[in-house]
Amino acid sequence: MGGEEIVTAAVLVIGDEILSGRTHDRNINYIANHMTRIGIRLCEVRVVPDVEEAIVEAVNTLRARNTYLVTTGGIGPTHDDITADSVAKALGVAIDHDPRAVELLQAYFARRGVEATAARMRMARIPSGAELITNSLSVAPGFMIENVIVLAGVPDIMQVMLDDVTPKLRTGAKMLTATIQLFRPEGDVADLFAAHQKTFPDVAMGSYPSFADGRVSTQLVLRSTDSSLLQRARNELERVLAARKLL
Amino acid sequence: MGGEEIVTAAVLVIGDEILSGRTHDRNINYIANHMTRIGIRLCEVRVVPDVEEAIVEAVNTLRARNTYLVTTGGIGPTHDDITADSVAKALGVAIDHDPRAVELLQAYFARRGVEATAARMRMARIPSGAELITNSLSVAPGFMIENVIVLAGVPDIMQVMLDDVTPKLRTGAKMLTATIQLFRPEGDVADLFAAHQKTFPDVAMGSYPSFADGRVSTQLVLRSTDSSLLQRARNELERVLAARKLL
Numbered sequence: 001m002g003g004e005e006i007v008t009a010a011v012l013v014i015g016d017e018i019l020s021g022r023t024h025d026r027n028i029n030y031i032a033n034h035m036t037r038i039g040i041r042l043c044e045v046r047v048v049p050d051v052e053e054a055i056v057e058a059v060n061t062l063r064a065r066n067t068y069l070v071t072t073g074g075i076g077p078t079h080d081d082i083t084a085d086s087v088a089k090a091l092g093v094a095i096d097h098d099p100r101a102v103e104l105l106q107a108y109f110a111r112r113g114v115e116a117t118a119a120r121m122r123m124a125r126i127p128s129g130a131e132l133i134t135n136s137l138s139v140a141p142g143f144m145i146e147n148v149i150v151l152a153g154v155p156d157i158m159q160v161m162l163d164d165v166t167p168k169l170r171t172g173a174k175m176l177t178a179t180i181q182l183f184r185p186e187g188d189v190a191d192l193f194a195a196h197q198k199t200f201p202d203v204a205m206g207s208y209p210s211f212a213d214g215r216v217s218t219q220l221v222l223r224s225t226d227s228s229l230l231q232r233a234r235n236e237l238e239r240v241l242a243a244r245k246l247l
Numbered sequence: 248m249g250g251e252e253i254v255t256a257a258v259l260v261i262g263d264e265i266l267s268g269r270t271h272d273r274n275i276n277y278i279a280n281h282m283t284r285i286g287i288r289l290c291e292v293r294v295v296p297d298v299e300e301a302i303v304e305a306v307n308t309l310r311a312r313n314t315y316l317v318t319t320g321g322i323g324p325t326h327d328d329i330t331a332d333s334v335a336k337a338l339g340v341a342i343d344h345d346p347r348a349v350e351l352l353q354a355y356f357a358r359r360g361v362e363a364t365a366a367r368m369r370m371a372r373i374p375s376g377a378e379l380i381t382n383s384l385s386v387a388p389g390f391m392i393e394n395v396i397v398l399a400g401v402p403d404i405m406q407v408m409l410d411d412v413t414p415k416l417r418t419g420a421k422m423l424t425a426t427i428q429l430f431r432p433e434g435d436v437a438d439l440f441a442a443h444q445k446t447f448p449d450v451a452m453g454s455y456p457s458f459a460d461g462r463v464s465t466q467l468v469l470r471s472t473d474s475s476l477l478q479r480a481r482n483e484l485e486r487v488l489a490a491r492k493l494l
Contacts, residue, residue, distance in 0.1 A: 013292075015453075016451065016453055016470075017453055017455055017468070018275075018276075018279070018292075019279055019288075019289045019290065019291075019292070020279060020283050020289070020422065020424075020470070021276055021279030021280030021281075021282070021283050021289075022424070022455075022468065023455065024276040025275065025276070028265075028272065028294070029265075029268055029271040029272070030268075032265070032266055032267060032268030033268030034268075035268075036267050036268050041266075042266045042267070042268075043266065043296065044266075044293065044294065044295055044296075044301070045260075045265075045266070045292075045293065045294035046291065046292065046293050046294075047275070047291065047292035047293075048291055049290065049291075050453070054291070076433055076454065076456060077433055077434045077437040078433055078436075078437045078440055078441065078453075078454035079437070079440065079441035079444050079452070080444075080452065080453045080454060114432075114434065117434065117437065117438055118438060119434060119437030119438045119441065120434040120437065122437075154456060154457065154458070156458065175267065177267075177269070185361075186323060186324055186325055187324045187361070187364065187366060187367040189325075190324040190325045190326070190364065190366030190367065190369075191364055191365060191366045193325055193326065194325065194326035194366065197326050197327075204263065205326070205327065206262075206263055206264055206297070206325075206327045207323065207325035207327060208264055208269075208270065209323060209401060210401065211401070211403065221264070221269065223263075223267070
């Protein structure tokens with residue numbers, strides 16, 4: 001835990017419903033904020049349909065170039081839920097009903113007086129060698145295998161699963177942020193801001209315009225894992241903006 | 248326009264601010280719905296940082312396997328806006344200040360009494376051979392080159408640009424949707440629904456659980472470009488659900 005190492009992650013959102021527009025994804029932003037907060041840098045996101053070939057390709061590409069890959073969606077009881085099987089295929093491992101998951105689900109269904117149908121028991125299919133991720137809401141577990149973390153698509157369930165797996169993750173240097181808000185168009189500060197970036201090449205700088213409440217505004221965002229460097233870059237930028245009466 | 252051809256698109260969202268969680272993307276879902284409505288099938292989405300190499304790789308992969316690629320973000324006046332240059336590099340074409348875009352911007356800045364700084368004029372950099380996409384809100388244009396459509400990241404501006412480019416796009420068979428809502432967990436219908444999928448292999452079927460207002464509910468969604476086939480699949484599913492008292 002902690003330290004100055006860079007730890008990265010990718011997110012793979014799996015589901016036709018996101019690509020058709022039927023469902024508005026709420027997981028990408030949640031995971032992005034969560035990862036930033038714990039010191040993992042989100043480097044790429046992909047959304048793919050419920051198609052095995054597309055999932056396998058994305059899983060293998062993204063897990064190869066990141067410390068972790070988090071997937072969301074496709075682990076329910078219906079025939080279009082193919083994430084667990086696709087991840088097993090991508091990793092070249094077997095998949096079957098996992099005794100730990102079977103026990104969890106059977107106890108839950110018995111408690112609720114629900115029949116443990118073959119479809120429901122599909123949710124106990126877990127790739128061989130995976131660790132289960134607890135789901136305190138609807139019991140059917142997620143899992144982690146190698147560096148791949150497989151979570152539900154329903155946001156509430158995804159969030160409890162993410163909390164469960166978080167203590168097991170290696171984390172790195174936390175990205176710190178300083179934001180300066182100006183009620184001016186970004187064109188007014190672009191030259192000055194580009195020069196500032198050259199002065200502080202190790203601080204990532206972005207400019208984000210918006211038109212909230214009929215007012216043009218620009219947020220200048222500085223990001224670094226080094227708090228004293230970030231503070232210096234912020235102070236210097238504020239000094240330059242004030243000198244030009246832009247702040 | 249129209250016809251029964253399959254026309255596909257991918258979306259590439261460009262921006263550190265989406266990956267850090269600072270900004271919640273609102274463009275993916277908007278474009279997904281728009282494309283579905285006009286008869287273009289969205290097949291993949293990626294989010295990448297403001298890094299030339301990542302943008303170039305994603306542009307070339309996604310444009311090669313789709314009819315169209317739509318990018319959002321990174322076309323403003325600041326140094327972190329590198330989309331136009333990255334797209335030019337991906338396509339192997341030159342990029343410079345485009346006389347049409349220069350004229351638009353200079354007239355706009357003159358009208359507003361704003362100085363046409365070098366930074367602001369960066370927004371006139373357009374890859375050689377591109378068609379401009381009109382921006383009725385803040386003038387700085389998007390562009391289309393080959394099958395790549397480059398739009399702003401600010402949602403309001405993205406939307407007017409998308410409207411401007413839409414009449415120029417080839418469109419295909421429209422995906423039609425039938426939705427049946429049940430106030431039951433999806434496990435209750437999963438076996439029946441899987442059997443229904445086998446009966447109608449050419450209708451895409453998905454099941455989407457939710458927990459709105461404290462009620463478990465499931466939406467069964469059927470999708471096809473063939474309206475009579477879709478109607479038959481829907482009728483038959485409703486008949487089976489009613490026979491088992493699930494509807």
